[in-house]
Amino acid sequence: MDAAEADHPPRRRRSRLVTAVFLLLVLAVAGWSAPVLLGFDTANRGTIALVATLQYAVPAGAALTVLGLALRRWLSTLLVGLLTAVLAVLVLPRAIPDSPTPAQGSPLRVLSVNLFFGRADAAQVVRLVREGEVDVLSLQELTPEAVTALDRAGLERLLPHRVLRSGPGAEGTGIASRLPLRELALARPSALAQPSALIDLPGRRDVEFVAVHPLYPMGPGTAEVWARELDELPRPNGEGGPPRVLAGDFNATLDHSPLRALLGTGYEDAAEVTGGGLVPTWGTGWFPRVTIDHVLTSGGLVAQAYSVHDVPGSDHRAILAHLVVPD
Known part of the structure:
Protein backbone atom coordinates (compact mmCIF):
# COMPACT_ATOMS: atom_id res chain seq x y z
CA MET A 1 0.00 0.00 0.00
CA ASP A 2 1.50 3.33 -1.06
CA ALA A 3 1.51 6.55 0.97
CA ALA A 4 -1.49 8.05 -0.87
CA GLU A 5 -3.66 5.04 -0.11
CA ALA A 6 -2.54 5.01 3.53
CA ASP A 7 -3.68 8.64 3.89
CA HIS A 8 -7.32 7.97 2.91
CA PRO A 9 -8.62 6.80 6.33
CA PRO A 10 -7.41 9.97 8.15
CA ARG A 11 -8.96 12.11 5.40
CA ARG A 12 -12.27 10.32 5.74
CA ARG A 13 -12.17 10.73 9.51
CA ARG A 14 -11.51 14.46 9.15
CA SER A 15 -14.34 14.75 6.63
CA ARG A 16 -16.75 12.95 8.96
CA LEU A 17 -15.67 15.19 11.85
CA VAL A 18 -16.22 18.35 9.79
CA THR A 19 -19.65 17.07 8.73
CA ALA A 20 -20.59 16.26 12.33
CA VAL A 21 -19.50 19.68 13.63
CA PHE A 22 -21.30 21.47 10.81
CA LEU A 23 -24.47 19.47 11.42
CA LEU A 24 -24.34 20.33 15.13
CA LEU A 25 -24.11 24.02 14.25
CA VAL A 26 -27.09 23.67 11.89
CA LEU A 27 -29.07 21.94 14.64
CA ALA A 28 -28.13 24.78 17.01
CA VAL A 29 -29.67 27.33 14.62
CA ALA A 30 -32.73 25.11 14.27
CA GLY A 31 -33.06 24.94 18.06
CA TRP A 32 -32.60 28.70 18.25
CA SER A 33 -35.49 29.18 15.83
CA ALA A 34 -37.79 26.46 17.19
CA PRO A 35 -39.47 28.37 20.08
CA VAL A 36 -40.78 31.04 17.69
CA LEU A 37 -41.50 28.83 14.70
CA LEU A 38 -43.21 26.12 16.76
CA GLY A 39 -44.95 28.46 19.20
CA PHE A 40 -43.47 27.61 22.59
CA ASP A 41 -41.51 30.84 23.16
CA THR A 42 -43.20 31.50 26.54
CA ALA A 43 -42.65 28.00 27.89
CA ASN A 44 -40.11 29.15 30.49
CA ARG A 45 -37.57 31.88 31.16
CA GLY A 46 -34.97 29.99 29.12
CA THR A 47 -37.03 30.05 25.92
CA ILE A 48 -37.98 33.68 26.59
CA ALA A 49 -34.31 34.65 26.82
CA LEU A 50 -33.44 32.61 23.71
CA VAL A 51 -36.17 34.26 21.66
CA ALA A 52 -34.97 37.71 22.76
CA THR A 53 -31.77 37.10 20.75
CA LEU A 54 -33.48 35.75 17.63
CA GLN A 55 -32.32 38.60 15.38
CA TYR A 56 -28.75 37.31 15.76
CA ALA A 57 -29.78 33.92 14.36
CA VAL A 58 -30.12 35.52 10.91
CA PRO A 59 -26.42 36.42 10.42
CA ALA A 60 -25.43 33.17 12.15
CA GLY A 61 -27.57 31.16 9.73
CA ALA A 62 -26.30 33.14 6.73
CA ALA A 63 -22.70 32.44 7.72
CA LEU A 64 -23.44 28.74 8.11
CA THR A 65 -25.13 28.67 4.69
CA VAL A 66 -22.03 30.11 3.04
CA LEU A 67 -19.80 27.70 4.97
CA GLY A 68 -21.96 24.73 4.00
CA LEU A 69 -21.73 25.66 0.33
CA ALA A 70 -17.95 25.87 0.62
CA LEU A 71 -17.85 22.46 2.35
CA ARG A 72 -20.35 20.96 -0.12
CA ARG A 73 -22.64 19.66 2.63
CA TRP A 74 -25.71 20.06 0.45
CA LEU A 75 -28.56 18.66 2.56
CA SER A 76 -27.65 20.40 5.82
CA THR A 77 -26.88 23.59 3.89
CA LEU A 78 -30.35 23.47 2.34
CA LEU A 79 -31.87 23.11 5.81
CA VAL A 80 -29.99 26.03 7.36
CA GLY A 81 -30.55 28.14 4.24
CA LEU A 82 -34.31 27.65 4.42
CA LEU A 83 -34.36 28.40 8.15
CA THR A 84 -32.33 31.56 7.59
CA ALA A 85 -34.68 32.70 4.84
CA VAL A 86 -37.72 32.22 7.10
CA LEU A 87 -36.06 34.12 9.95
CA ALA A 88 -34.99 36.91 7.60
CA VAL A 89 -38.59 37.35 6.46
CA LEU A 90 -39.67 37.62 10.11
CA VAL A 91 -36.89 39.89 11.36
CA LEU A 92 -35.40 42.07 8.63
CA PRO A 93 -38.52 44.15 7.76
CA ARG A 94 -38.04 45.90 11.11
CA ALA A 95 -34.99 47.61 9.66
CA ILE A 96 -36.93 48.88 6.63
CA PRO A 97 -39.02 52.03 7.22
CA ASP A 98 -42.62 52.02 6.09
CA SER A 99 -43.68 54.44 3.39
CA PRO A 100 -44.08 57.91 4.96
CA THR A 101 -47.63 58.69 6.05
CA PRO A 102 -48.58 62.34 5.57
CA ALA A 103 -50.11 63.68 8.76
CA GLN A 104 -51.19 67.06 10.06
CA GLY A 105 -52.01 67.56 13.68
CA SER A 106 -50.45 68.00 17.09
CA PRO A 107 -46.86 66.81 17.59
CA LEU A 108 -46.23 64.50 20.53
CA ARG A 109 -42.65 63.62 21.45
CA VAL A 110 -42.39 60.63 23.76
CA LEU A 111 -39.26 59.59 25.68
CA SER A 112 -38.92 56.36 27.66
CA VAL A 113 -36.07 55.66 30.08
CA ASN A 114 -35.40 52.70 32.38
CA LEU A 115 -33.43 54.19 35.27
CA PHE A 116 -31.85 50.87 36.41
CA PHE A 117 -32.95 50.92 40.06
CA GLY A 118 -32.80 54.72 39.98
CA ARG A 119 -29.06 54.80 39.19
CA ALA A 120 -29.24 56.45 35.75
CA ASP A 121 -27.57 59.82 35.27
CA ALA A 122 -30.37 62.29 36.07
CA ALA A 123 -28.62 65.16 34.27
CA GLN A 124 -28.46 63.13 31.04
CA VAL A 125 -32.15 62.22 31.28
CA VAL A 126 -33.06 65.89 31.70
CA ARG A 127 -30.72 66.81 28.84
CA LEU A 128 -32.53 64.35 26.57
CA VAL A 129 -35.87 65.86 27.62
CA ARG A 130 -34.68 69.39 26.93
CA GLU A 131 -32.87 68.75 23.65
CA GLY A 132 -35.58 66.41 22.34
CA GLU A 133 -38.33 68.88 23.27
CA VAL A 134 -40.08 65.96 24.96
CA ASP A 135 -43.78 66.25 25.74
CA VAL A 136 -44.29 63.05 27.74
CA LEU A 137 -41.71 60.98 29.62
CA SER A 138 -42.12 57.36 30.77
CA LEU A 139 -39.78 56.42 33.62
CA GLN A 140 -39.25 52.85 34.77
CA GLU A 141 -37.43 51.66 37.90
CA LEU A 142 -38.18 55.04 39.43
CA THR A 143 -37.05 55.31 43.05
CA PRO A 144 -37.83 58.20 45.43
CA GLU A 145 -34.15 59.13 45.30
CA ALA A 146 -34.29 59.25 41.49
CA VAL A 147 -37.29 61.62 41.63
CA THR A 148 -35.27 63.97 43.83
CA ALA A 149 -32.22 63.77 41.56
CA LEU A 150 -34.27 64.38 38.41
CA ASP A 151 -36.04 67.39 39.88
CA ARG A 152 -32.75 68.76 41.15
CA ALA A 153 -31.47 68.48 37.56
CA GLY A 154 -34.47 70.48 36.32
CA LEU A 155 -37.08 67.90 35.26
CA GLU A 156 -39.95 69.48 37.21
CA ARG A 157 -39.48 72.80 35.40
CA LEU A 158 -39.62 71.08 32.00
CA LEU A 159 -42.32 68.50 32.74
CA PRO A 160 -44.40 69.81 35.66
CA HIS A 161 -47.45 67.56 35.23
CA ARG A 162 -46.93 64.06 36.53
CA VAL A 163 -48.20 60.76 37.82
CA LEU A 164 -45.31 59.23 39.75
CA ARG A 165 -45.47 55.86 41.46
CA SER A 166 -41.91 55.68 42.80
CA GLY A 167 -40.80 52.68 44.80
CA PRO A 168 -37.79 50.69 45.92
CA GLY A 169 -35.66 48.81 43.42
CA ALA A 170 -37.47 48.22 40.14
CA GLU A 171 -41.01 48.66 41.50
CA GLY A 172 -41.53 52.33 40.66
CA THR A 173 -42.77 53.80 37.37
CA GLY A 174 -43.85 57.31 36.45
CA ILE A 175 -45.23 59.67 33.82
CA ALA A 176 -44.03 63.28 33.55
CA SER A 177 -45.57 65.64 31.01
CA ARG A 178 -45.18 69.15 29.63
CA LEU A 179 -48.92 69.09 28.95
CA PRO A 180 -51.69 68.88 31.54
CA LEU A 181 -52.81 65.36 32.35
CA ARG A 182 -55.39 63.47 34.33
CA GLU A 183 -54.60 60.17 36.00
CA LEU A 184 -56.40 57.09 34.69
CA ALA A 185 -56.46 53.42 35.64
CA LEU A 186 -55.96 51.69 32.28
CA ALA A 187 -53.53 48.94 33.33
CA ARG A 188 -54.51 46.15 35.67
CA PRO A 189 -52.63 45.71 38.97
CA SER A 190 -49.14 44.35 38.28
CA ALA A 191 -45.96 43.41 40.11
CA LEU A 192 -44.31 46.68 39.01
CA ALA A 193 -46.23 49.95 38.82
CA GLN A 194 -47.77 50.81 35.43
CA PRO A 195 -49.49 54.21 35.80
CA SER A 196 -51.62 55.79 33.08
CA ALA A 197 -52.98 59.21 32.25
CA LEU A 198 -54.98 61.23 29.73
CA ILE A 199 -52.70 63.81 28.09
CA ASP A 200 -54.49 67.10 27.31
CA LEU A 201 -53.28 68.12 23.85
CA PRO A 202 -53.87 71.56 22.30
CA GLY A 203 -55.86 70.05 19.42
CA ARG A 204 -59.23 68.39 19.45
CA ARG A 205 -57.94 64.94 20.41
CA ASP A 206 -56.39 63.98 23.74
CA VAL A 207 -54.18 60.90 24.11
CA GLU A 208 -54.22 58.10 26.65
CA PHE A 209 -50.77 57.14 27.87
CA VAL A 210 -49.56 54.06 29.78
CA ALA A 211 -46.06 53.74 31.27
CA VAL A 212 -45.34 50.05 30.72
CA HIS A 213 -43.14 47.76 32.78
CA PRO A 214 -44.25 44.12 33.10
CA LEU A 215 -42.27 41.93 35.44
CA TYR A 216 -38.92 40.82 34.01
CA PRO A 217 -38.90 37.02 33.37
CA MET A 218 -35.65 36.26 35.16
CA GLY A 219 -36.46 34.50 38.43
CA PRO A 220 -38.40 31.35 39.34
CA GLY A 221 -42.09 31.73 38.52
CA THR A 222 -41.63 35.05 36.71
CA ALA A 223 -42.27 33.77 33.16
CA PRO A 242 -58.93 58.55 22.14
CA PRO A 243 -55.62 57.38 20.64
CA ARG A 244 -53.37 55.48 23.01
CA VAL A 245 -49.62 55.23 23.61
CA LEU A 246 -47.93 52.41 25.51
CA ALA A 247 -44.32 53.35 26.26
CA GLY A 248 -41.71 51.68 28.39
CA ASP A 249 -39.67 48.57 29.08
CA PHE A 250 -41.80 45.66 27.86
CA ASN A 251 -39.10 43.08 28.66
CA ALA A 252 -40.04 41.58 25.28
CA THR A 253 -38.89 41.81 21.70
CA LEU A 254 -41.15 41.77 18.67
CA ASP A 255 -40.45 38.02 18.40
CA HIS A 256 -42.22 37.19 21.67
CA SER A 257 -45.76 36.00 21.05
CA PRO A 258 -47.44 38.07 23.82
CA LEU A 259 -46.10 41.28 22.29
CA ARG A 260 -46.96 40.13 18.76
CA ALA A 261 -50.50 39.40 20.00
CA LEU A 262 -50.72 42.89 21.50
CA LEU A 263 -49.61 44.43 18.20
CA GLY A 264 -52.23 42.33 16.49
CA THR A 265 -54.98 44.14 18.39
CA GLY A 266 -54.23 47.38 16.51
CA TYR A 267 -51.01 48.87 17.89
CA GLU A 268 -47.98 49.84 15.83
CA ASP A 269 -44.39 49.83 17.06
CA ALA A 270 -42.78 53.23 16.41
CA ALA A 271 -39.34 51.69 15.92
CA GLU A 272 -40.57 49.13 13.41
CA VAL A 273 -42.56 51.73 11.46
CA THR A 274 -39.54 54.01 11.12
CA GLY A 275 -36.96 51.29 10.41
CA GLY A 276 -35.31 51.21 13.84
CA GLY A 277 -36.78 47.94 15.03
CA LEU A 278 -33.45 46.10 15.29
CA VAL A 279 -31.58 48.78 17.25
CA PRO A 280 -30.83 47.27 20.68
CA THR A 281 -32.11 49.02 23.79
CA TRP A 282 -30.83 46.71 26.55
CA GLY A 283 -27.70 44.71 27.15
CA THR A 284 -25.45 43.98 30.04
CA GLY A 285 -22.70 41.52 30.88
CA TRP A 286 -22.48 38.43 28.71
CA PHE A 287 -26.03 38.63 27.35
CA PRO A 288 -26.37 39.96 23.77
CA ARG A 289 -27.93 43.39 23.32
CA VAL A 290 -31.64 43.13 22.56
CA THR A 291 -34.61 45.36 21.72
CA ILE A 292 -37.07 45.27 24.62
CA ASP A 293 -38.07 48.94 25.04
CA HIS A 294 -40.92 50.13 22.83
CA VAL A 295 -43.35 52.92 22.02
CA LEU A 296 -46.62 51.46 20.74
CA THR A 297 -49.30 53.66 19.22
CA SER A 298 -52.95 53.28 18.19
CA GLY A 299 -55.87 55.36 17.02
CA GLY A 300 -54.24 56.83 13.94
CA LEU A 301 -51.13 58.21 15.66
CA VAL A 302 -48.30 58.54 13.13
CA ALA A 303 -44.68 57.78 14.05
CA GLN A 304 -42.46 60.13 12.06
CA ALA A 305 -39.08 59.57 13.73
CA TYR A 306 -37.43 57.32 16.29
CA SER A 307 -34.01 57.32 17.94
CA VAL A 308 -32.09 55.52 20.68
CA HIS A 309 -29.79 57.27 23.19
CA ASP A 310 -27.21 56.14 25.73
CA VAL A 311 -27.84 56.99 29.39
CA PRO A 312 -24.84 56.61 31.73
CA GLY A 313 -25.64 54.58 34.82
CA SER A 314 -28.43 52.59 33.18
CA ASP A 315 -28.37 49.15 31.56
CA HIS A 316 -31.01 50.40 29.09
CA ARG A 317 -30.84 53.00 26.35
CA ALA A 318 -33.48 55.70 26.16
CA ILE A 319 -35.91 55.67 23.23
CA LEU A 320 -37.40 58.82 21.70
CA ALA A 321 -40.38 58.75 19.31
CA HIS A 322 -41.73 61.73 17.38
CA LEU A 323 -45.46 61.21 16.89
CA VAL A 324 -48.22 63.20 15.24
CA VAL A 325 -51.77 63.15 16.57
CA PRO A 326 -54.05 63.82 13.58
CA ASP A 327 -56.76 66.40 14.16
Whole structure:
Protein backbone atom coordinates (compact mmCIF):
# COMPACT_ATOMS: atom_id res chain seq x y z
CA MET A 1 0.00 0.00 0.00
CA ASP A 2 1.50 3.33 -1.06
CA ALA A 3 1.51 6.55 0.97
CA ALA A 4 -1.49 8.05 -0.87
CA GLU A 5 -3.66 5.04 -0.11
CA ALA A 6 -2.54 5.01 3.53
CA ASP A 7 -3.68 8.64 3.89
CA HIS A 8 -7.32 7.97 2.91
CA PRO A 9 -8.62 6.80 6.33
CA PRO A 10 -7.41 9.97 8.15
CA ARG A 11 -8.96 12.11 5.40
CA ARG A 12 -12.27 10.32 5.74
CA ARG A 13 -12.17 10.73 9.51
CA ARG A 14 -11.51 14.46 9.15
CA SER A 15 -14.34 14.75 6.63
CA ARG A 16 -16.75 12.95 8.96
CA LEU A 17 -15.67 15.19 11.85
CA VAL A 18 -16.22 18.35 9.79
CA THR A 19 -19.65 17.07 8.73
CA ALA A 20 -20.59 16.26 12.33
CA VAL A 21 -19.50 19.68 13.63
CA PHE A 22 -21.30 21.47 10.81
CA LEU A 23 -24.47 19.47 11.42
CA LEU A 24 -24.34 20.33 15.13
CA LEU A 25 -24.11 24.02 14.25
CA VAL A 26 -27.09 23.67 11.89
CA LEU A 27 -29.07 21.94 14.64
CA ALA A 28 -28.13 24.78 17.01
CA VAL A 29 -29.67 27.33 14.62
CA ALA A 30 -32.73 25.11 14.27
CA GLY A 31 -33.06 24.94 18.06
CA TRP A 32 -32.60 28.70 18.25
CA SER A 33 -35.49 29.18 15.83
CA ALA A 34 -37.79 26.46 17.19
CA PRO A 35 -39.47 28.37 20.08
CA VAL A 36 -40.78 31.04 17.69
CA LEU A 37 -41.50 28.83 14.70
CA LEU A 38 -43.21 26.12 16.76
CA GLY A 39 -44.95 28.46 19.20
CA PHE A 40 -43.47 27.61 22.59
CA ASP A 41 -41.51 30.84 23.16
CA THR A 42 -43.20 31.50 26.54
CA ALA A 43 -42.65 28.00 27.89
CA ASN A 44 -40.11 29.15 30.49
CA ARG A 45 -37.57 31.88 31.16
CA GLY A 46 -34.97 29.99 29.12
CA THR A 47 -37.03 30.05 25.92
CA ILE A 48 -37.98 33.68 26.59
CA ALA A 49 -34.31 34.65 26.82
CA LEU A 50 -33.44 32.61 23.71
CA VAL A 51 -36.17 34.26 21.66
CA ALA A 52 -34.97 37.71 22.76
CA THR A 53 -31.77 37.10 20.75
CA LEU A 54 -33.48 35.75 17.63
CA GLN A 55 -32.32 38.60 15.38
CA TYR A 56 -28.75 37.31 15.76
CA ALA A 57 -29.78 33.92 14.36
CA VAL A 58 -30.12 35.52 10.91
CA PRO A 59 -26.42 36.42 10.42
CA ALA A 60 -25.43 33.17 12.15
CA GLY A 61 -27.57 31.16 9.73
CA ALA A 62 -26.30 33.14 6.73
CA ALA A 63 -22.70 32.44 7.72
CA LEU A 64 -23.44 28.74 8.11
CA THR A 65 -25.13 28.67 4.69
CA VAL A 66 -22.03 30.11 3.04
CA LEU A 67 -19.80 27.70 4.97
CA GLY A 68 -21.96 24.73 4.00
CA LEU A 69 -21.73 25.66 0.33
CA ALA A 70 -17.95 25.87 0.62
CA LEU A 71 -17.85 22.46 2.35
CA ARG A 72 -20.35 20.96 -0.12
CA ARG A 73 -22.64 19.66 2.63
CA TRP A 74 -25.71 20.06 0.45
CA LEU A 75 -28.56 18.66 2.56
CA SER A 76 -27.65 20.40 5.82
CA THR A 77 -26.88 23.59 3.89
CA LEU A 78 -30.35 23.47 2.34
CA LEU A 79 -31.87 23.11 5.81
CA VAL A 80 -29.99 26.03 7.36
CA GLY A 81 -30.55 28.14 4.24
CA LEU A 82 -34.31 27.65 4.42
CA LEU A 83 -34.36 28.40 8.15
CA THR A 84 -32.33 31.56 7.59
CA ALA A 85 -34.68 32.70 4.84
CA VAL A 86 -37.72 32.22 7.10
CA LEU A 87 -36.06 34.12 9.95
CA ALA A 88 -34.99 36.91 7.60
CA VAL A 89 -38.59 37.35 6.46
CA LEU A 90 -39.67 37.62 10.11
CA VAL A 91 -36.89 39.89 11.36
CA LEU A 92 -35.40 42.07 8.63
CA PRO A 93 -38.52 44.15 7.76
CA ARG A 94 -38.04 45.90 11.11
CA ALA A 95 -34.99 47.61 9.66
CA ILE A 96 -36.93 48.88 6.63
CA PRO A 97 -39.02 52.03 7.22
CA ASP A 98 -42.62 52.02 6.09
CA SER A 99 -43.68 54.44 3.39
CA PRO A 100 -44.08 57.91 4.96
CA THR A 101 -47.63 58.69 6.05
CA PRO A 102 -48.58 62.34 5.57
CA ALA A 103 -50.11 63.68 8.76
CA GLN A 104 -51.19 67.06 10.06
CA GLY A 105 -52.01 67.56 13.68
CA SER A 106 -50.45 68.00 17.09
CA PRO A 107 -46.86 66.81 17.59
CA LEU A 108 -46.23 64.50 20.53
CA ARG A 109 -42.65 63.62 21.45
CA VAL A 110 -42.39 60.63 23.76
CA LEU A 111 -39.26 59.59 25.68
CA SER A 112 -38.92 56.36 27.66
CA VAL A 113 -36.07 55.66 30.08
CA ASN A 114 -35.40 52.70 32.38
CA LEU A 115 -33.43 54.19 35.27
CA PHE A 116 -31.85 50.87 36.41
CA PHE A 117 -32.95 50.92 40.06
CA GLY A 118 -32.80 54.72 39.98
CA ARG A 119 -29.06 54.80 39.19
CA ALA A 120 -29.24 56.45 35.75
CA ASP A 121 -27.57 59.82 35.27
CA ALA A 122 -30.37 62.29 36.07
CA ALA A 123 -28.62 65.16 34.27
CA GLN A 124 -28.46 63.13 31.04
CA VAL A 125 -32.15 62.22 31.28
CA VAL A 126 -33.06 65.89 31.70
CA ARG A 127 -30.72 66.81 28.84
CA LEU A 128 -32.53 64.35 26.57
CA VAL A 129 -35.87 65.86 27.62
CA ARG A 130 -34.68 69.39 26.93
CA GLU A 131 -32.87 68.75 23.65
CA GLY A 132 -35.58 66.41 22.34
CA GLU A 133 -38.33 68.88 23.27
CA VAL A 134 -40.08 65.96 24.96
CA ASP A 135 -43.78 66.25 25.74
CA VAL A 136 -44.29 63.05 27.74
CA LEU A 137 -41.71 60.98 29.62
CA SER A 138 -42.12 57.36 30.77
CA LEU A 139 -39.78 56.42 33.62
CA GLN A 140 -39.25 52.85 34.77
CA GLU A 141 -37.43 51.66 37.90
CA LEU A 142 -38.18 55.04 39.43
CA THR A 143 -37.05 55.31 43.05
CA PRO A 144 -37.83 58.20 45.43
CA GLU A 145 -34.15 59.13 45.30
CA ALA A 146 -34.29 59.25 41.49
CA VAL A 147 -37.29 61.62 41.63
CA THR A 148 -35.27 63.97 43.83
CA ALA A 149 -32.22 63.77 41.56
CA LEU A 150 -34.27 64.38 38.41
CA ASP A 151 -36.04 67.39 39.88
CA ARG A 152 -32.75 68.76 41.15
CA ALA A 153 -31.47 68.48 37.56
CA GLY A 154 -34.47 70.48 36.32
CA LEU A 155 -37.08 67.90 35.26
CA GLU A 156 -39.95 69.48 37.21
CA ARG A 157 -39.48 72.80 35.40
CA LEU A 158 -39.62 71.08 32.00
CA LEU A 159 -42.32 68.50 32.74
CA PRO A 160 -44.40 69.81 35.66
CA HIS A 161 -47.45 67.56 35.23
CA ARG A 162 -46.93 64.06 36.53
CA VAL A 163 -48.20 60.76 37.82
CA LEU A 164 -45.31 59.23 39.75
CA ARG A 165 -45.47 55.86 41.46
CA SER A 166 -41.91 55.68 42.80
CA GLY A 167 -40.80 52.68 44.80
CA PRO A 168 -37.79 50.69 45.92
CA GLY A 169 -35.66 48.81 43.42
CA ALA A 170 -37.47 48.22 40.14
CA GLU A 171 -41.01 48.66 41.50
CA GLY A 172 -41.53 52.33 40.66
CA THR A 173 -42.77 53.80 37.37
CA GLY A 174 -43.85 57.31 36.45
CA ILE A 175 -45.23 59.67 33.82
CA ALA A 176 -44.03 63.28 33.55
CA SER A 177 -45.57 65.64 31.01
CA ARG A 178 -45.18 69.15 29.63
CA LEU A 179 -48.92 69.09 28.95
CA PRO A 180 -51.69 68.88 31.54
CA LEU A 181 -52.81 65.36 32.35
CA ARG A 182 -55.39 63.47 34.33
CA GLU A 183 -54.60 60.17 36.00
CA LEU A 184 -56.40 57.09 34.69
CA ALA A 185 -56.46 53.42 35.64
CA LEU A 186 -55.96 51.69 32.28
CA ALA A 187 -53.53 48.94 33.33
CA ARG A 188 -54.51 46.15 35.67
CA PRO A 189 -52.63 45.71 38.97
CA SER A 190 -49.14 44.35 38.28
CA ALA A 191 -45.96 43.41 40.11
CA LEU A 192 -44.31 46.68 39.01
CA ALA A 193 -46.23 49.95 38.82
CA GLN A 194 -47.77 50.81 35.43
CA PRO A 195 -49.49 54.21 35.80
CA SER A 196 -51.62 55.79 33.08
CA ALA A 197 -52.98 59.21 32.25
CA LEU A 198 -54.98 61.23 29.73
CA ILE A 199 -52.70 63.81 28.09
CA ASP A 200 -54.49 67.10 27.31
CA LEU A 201 -53.28 68.12 23.85
CA PRO A 202 -53.87 71.56 22.30
CA GLY A 203 -55.86 70.05 19.42
CA ARG A 204 -59.23 68.39 19.45
CA ARG A 205 -57.94 64.94 20.41
CA ASP A 206 -56.39 63.98 23.74
CA VAL A 207 -54.18 60.90 24.11
CA GLU A 208 -54.22 58.10 26.65
CA PHE A 209 -50.77 57.14 27.87
CA VAL A 210 -49.56 54.06 29.78
CA ALA A 211 -46.06 53.74 31.27
CA VAL A 212 -45.34 50.05 30.72
CA HIS A 213 -43.14 47.76 32.78
CA PRO A 214 -44.25 44.12 33.10
CA LEU A 215 -42.27 41.93 35.44
CA TYR A 216 -38.92 40.82 34.01
CA PRO A 217 -38.90 37.02 33.37
CA MET A 218 -35.65 36.26 35.16
CA GLY A 219 -36.46 34.50 38.43
CA PRO A 220 -38.40 31.35 39.34
CA GLY A 221 -42.09 31.73 38.52
CA THR A 222 -41.63 35.05 36.71
CA ALA A 223 -42.27 33.77 33.16
CA GLU A 224 -45.96 33.19 33.83
CA VAL A 225 -46.36 36.60 35.48
CA TRP A 226 -44.53 38.31 32.59
CA ALA A 227 -46.75 36.67 29.98
CA ARG A 228 -49.93 37.45 31.90
CA GLU A 229 -49.03 41.10 32.46
CA LEU A 230 -48.25 41.58 28.77
CA ASP A 231 -51.55 39.94 27.90
CA GLU A 232 -53.39 42.25 30.33
CA LEU A 233 -52.07 45.50 28.86
CA PRO A 234 -55.00 47.62 27.62
CA ARG A 235 -56.11 47.13 24.02
CA PRO A 236 -56.65 50.08 21.67
CA ASN A 237 -59.88 52.02 21.96
CA GLY A 238 -62.59 51.41 19.44
CA GLU A 239 -63.52 53.86 16.72
CA GLY A 240 -64.15 57.29 18.18
CA GLY A 241 -62.12 56.64 21.34
CA PRO A 242 -58.93 58.55 22.14
CA PRO A 243 -55.62 57.38 20.64
CA ARG A 244 -53.37 55.48 23.01
CA VAL A 245 -49.62 55.23 23.61
CA LEU A 246 -47.93 52.41 25.51
CA ALA A 247 -44.32 53.35 26.26
CA GLY A 248 -41.71 51.68 28.39
CA ASP A 249 -39.67 48.57 29.08
CA PHE A 250 -41.80 45.66 27.86
CA ASN A 251 -39.10 43.08 28.66
CA ALA A 252 -40.04 41.58 25.28
CA THR A 253 -38.89 41.81 21.70
CA LEU A 254 -41.15 41.77 18.67
CA ASP A 255 -40.45 38.02 18.40
CA HIS A 256 -42.22 37.19 21.67
CA SER A 257 -45.76 36.00 21.05
CA PRO A 258 -47.44 38.07 23.82
CA LEU A 259 -46.10 41.28 22.29
CA ARG A 260 -46.96 40.13 18.76
CA ALA A 261 -50.50 39.40 20.00
CA LEU A 262 -50.72 42.89 21.50
CA LEU A 263 -49.61 44.43 18.20
CA GLY A 264 -52.23 42.33 16.49
CA THR A 265 -54.98 44.14 18.39
CA GLY A 266 -54.23 47.38 16.51
CA TYR A 267 -51.01 48.87 17.89
CA GLU A 268 -47.98 49.84 15.83
CA ASP A 269 -44.39 49.83 17.06
CA ALA A 270 -42.78 53.23 16.41
CA ALA A 271 -39.34 51.69 15.92
CA GLU A 272 -40.57 49.13 13.41
CA VAL A 273 -42.56 51.73 11.46
CA THR A 274 -39.54 54.01 11.12
CA GLY A 275 -36.96 51.29 10.41
CA GLY A 276 -35.31 51.21 13.84
CA GLY A 277 -36.78 47.94 15.03
CA LEU A 278 -33.45 46.10 15.29
CA VAL A 279 -31.58 48.78 17.25
CA PRO A 280 -30.83 47.27 20.68
CA THR A 281 -32.11 49.02 23.79
CA TRP A 282 -30.83 46.71 26.55
CA GLY A 283 -27.70 44.71 27.15
CA THR A 284 -25.45 43.98 30.04
CA GLY A 285 -22.70 41.52 30.88
CA TRP A 286 -22.48 38.43 28.71
CA PHE A 287 -26.03 38.63 27.35
CA PRO A 288 -26.37 39.96 23.77
CA ARG A 289 -27.93 43.39 23.32
CA VAL A 290 -31.64 43.13 22.56
CA THR A 291 -34.61 45.36 21.72
CA ILE A 292 -37.07 45.27 24.62
CA ASP A 293 -38.07 48.94 25.04
CA HIS A 294 -40.92 50.13 22.83
CA VAL A 295 -43.35 52.92 22.02
CA LEU A 296 -46.62 51.46 20.74
CA THR A 297 -49.30 53.66 19.22
CA SER A 298 -52.95 53.28 18.19
CA GLY A 299 -55.87 55.36 17.02
CA GLY A 300 -54.24 56.83 13.94
CA LEU A 301 -51.13 58.21 15.66
CA VAL A 302 -48.30 58.54 13.13
CA ALA A 303 -44.68 57.78 14.05
CA GLN A 304 -42.46 60.13 12.06
CA ALA A 305 -39.08 59.57 13.73
CA TYR A 306 -37.43 57.32 16.29
CA SER A 307 -34.01 57.32 17.94
CA VAL A 308 -32.09 55.52 20.68
CA HIS A 309 -29.79 57.27 23.19
CA ASP A 310 -27.21 56.14 25.73
CA VAL A 311 -27.84 56.99 29.39
CA PRO A 312 -24.84 56.61 31.73
CA GLY A 313 -25.64 54.58 34.82
CA SER A 314 -28.43 52.59 33.18
CA ASP A 315 -28.37 49.15 31.56
CA HIS A 316 -31.01 50.40 29.09
CA ARG A 317 -30.84 53.00 26.35
CA ALA A 318 -33.48 55.70 26.16
CA ILE A 319 -35.91 55.67 23.23
CA LEU A 320 -37.40 58.82 21.70
CA ALA A 321 -40.38 58.75 19.31
CA HIS A 322 -41.73 61.73 17.38
CA LEU A 323 -45.46 61.21 16.89
CA VAL A 324 -48.22 63.20 15.24
CA VAL A 325 -51.77 63.15 16.57
CA PRO A 326 -54.05 63.82 13.58
CA ASP A 327 -56.76 66.40 14.16
